[in-house]
Amino acid sequence: MVDEETYKASTYAPVNIAVIKYWGKRDTKLNLPTNSSLSVTLSQDDLRTHTTASCSSTVEKDSLTLNGKDQDVSGARTQACLRELRRLRKDVEEKDGSAPKLSELKLKIVSENNFPTAAGLASSAAGFAALVRAIADLYQLPATPTELSRIARQGSGSACRSLFGGYVAWQQGDKEDGSDSLAYEVAPASHWPEMRAVILVASAEKKDVSSTAGMQQTVATSALFKHRAENVVPGRMKAMEAAIHDRDFAAFAQLTTRDSNNFHACCADTDPPIFYMNDTSRAAVRMCEAINAAAGNVVCAYTFDAGPNAVVYYLAEHEKEVAGTFKALLGEKTGWEGKRGGAVEAVKKLPEGMEVAAELLSSGVSRIIPTGVGDGPRKTEEHLC
Numbered sequence: 001m002v003d004e005e006t007y008k009a010s011t012y013a014p015v016n017i018a019v020i021k022y023w024g025k026r027d028t029k030l031n032l033p034t035n036s037s038l039s040v041t042l043s044q045d046d047l048r049t050h051t052t053a054s055c056s057s058t059v060e061k062d063s064l065t066l067n068g069k070d071q072d073v074s075g076a077r078t079q080a081c082l083r084e085l086r087r088l089r090k091d092v093e094e095k096d097g098s099a100p101k102l103s104e105l106k107l108k109i110v111s112e113n114n115f116p117t118a119a120g121l122a123s124s125a126a127g128f129a130a131l132v133r134a135i136a137d138l139y140q141l142p143a144t145p146t147e148l149s150r151i152a153r154q155g156s157g158s159a160c161r162s163l164f165g166g167y168v169a170w171q172q173g174d175k176e177d178g179s180d181s182l183a184y185e186v187a188p189a190s191h192w193p194e195m196r197a198v199i200l201v202a203s204a205e206k207k208d209v210s211s212t213a214g215m216q217q218t219v220a221t222s223a224l225f226k227h228r229a230e231n232v233v234p235g236r237m238k239a240m241e242a243a244i245h246d247r248d249f250a251a252f253a254q255l256t257t258r259d260s261n262n263f264h265a266c267c268a269d270t271d272p273p274i275f276y277m278n279d280t281s282r283a284a285v286r287m288c289e290a291i292n293a294a295a296g297n298v299v300c301a302y303t304f305d306a307g308p309n310a311v312v313y314y315l316a317e318h319e320k321e322v323a324g325t326f327k328a329l330l331g332e333k334t335g336w337e338g339k340r341g342g343a344v345e346a347v348k349k350l351p352e353g354m355e356v357a358a359e360l361l362s363s364g365v366s367r368i369i370p371t372g373v374g375d376g377p378r379k380t381e382e383h384l385c
């Protein structure tokens with residue numbers, strides 16, 4: 001009799017936003033980076049991918065449905081993830097003769113992102129982390145998150161960091177086969193749970209230069225980038241790990257903003273230049289500087305990925321000065337309705353001399369996402385297929 005049982009596993013996986021940015025590959029096939037990077041995992045209560053992986057003998061081909069639309073699974077990145085996971089499952093089956101031969105069955109994967117895809121909100125990171133975690137659970141692999149990070153990295157570099165919660169580093173490694181290019185936890189979310197972030201969504205449109213293409217143009221043409229990878233990032237990685245261990249927000253903030261600016265300077269130094277930040281982004285920078293000046297202390301830090309959206313980190317104790325300022329400016333935008341956003345109290349007095357920046361933010365920001373540091377992938381019995 002043919003076994004027609006359907007096997008399934010589902011997971012939620014988080015987005016991560018880097019504070020020391022990954023930009024540049026030394027191997028484009030394996031997604032091996034030219035520098036290490038470090039990120040904060042954001043709470044899945046606010047942003048998350050939900051993925052179900054299933055297999056049975058009745059499934060005829062590998063498939064991936066994302067937000068209701070069929071995706072191409074023949075791409076090298078998805079194929080690399082599926083191949084590696086099947087190989088690990090085969091090891092399980094070879095060791096245990098009674099384990100069902102799932103490695104021989106086709107996979108049906110269904111996924112949903114509760115936020116805009118390909119808009120610089122790290123959807124590929126959460127997406128590939130969820131895909132790898134869900135299949136690893138389906139296959140009951142004994143692999144650790146660090147081992148799985150090696151696989152998720154091949155889907156999208158930044159995805160390797162979304163297999164952990166809290167504060168996560170991706171060490172670049174130096175081996176040609178990428179076996180030492182892995183993510184590890186610097187500290188769990190519980191080490192510094194007061195970390196918050198407010199995301200100012202300046203565009204939910206698909207961006208024109210993808211991270212994948214943009215970073216290789218930078219590698220090929222920017223002299224500044226070479227300096228960044230060799231001389232700037234190594235010291236910053238150490239300093240950032242120390243800032244996190246010491247819960248030193250001023251150091252964390254200074255490293256975060258400087259690294260974001262250094263990364264965008266490398267984009268501008270690319271030939272032809274790449275501009276991810278726009279007038280709205282620069283207004284967010286000015287506003288953060290003004291908030292810090294008014295507080296007489298470093299209470300917030302901005303960072304921008306490959307897009308115009310600002311991610312502003314701050315500590316819970318400074319919620320009013322930071323998120324409260326953005327609420328006073330952008331209170332009518334969507335995103336404040338939830339429990340977290342609702343608890344933010346708008347300031348009565350805005351920083352002085354910021355009228356132009358306020359106007360730019362008001363016209364350029366479409367949506368707010370109030371969030372904070374969160375945990376790593378969570379298994380769920382809520383299946384999407």
Ligand SMILES: Nc1ncnc2c1ncn2[C@@H]1O[C@H](COP(=O)(O)OP(=O)(O)OP(=O)(O)O)[C@@H](O)[C@H]1O
Nearest residue numbers: 049111117118119120121122123124125127211306
């Ligand atoms: N849930 C998902 N499951 C599988 N793949 C996904 C998922 N979500 C996104 N992806 C993949 O990631 C691609 C988007 O990646 P891209 O790097 O262009 O944007 P982004 O990740 O939103 O932005 P950025 O990486 O710059 O922050 C999608 O086209 C899709 O191939």
Ligand SMILES: C[C@@](O)(CCOP(=O)(O)OP(=O)(O)O)CC(=O)O
Nearest residue numbers: 018021022156157158211212305306
């Ligand atoms: C600016 C970044 O967000 C770039 C992310 O790049 P991706 O991980 O999306 O690139 P690929 O490896 O080509 O899929 C910085 C970061 O997340 O560290």
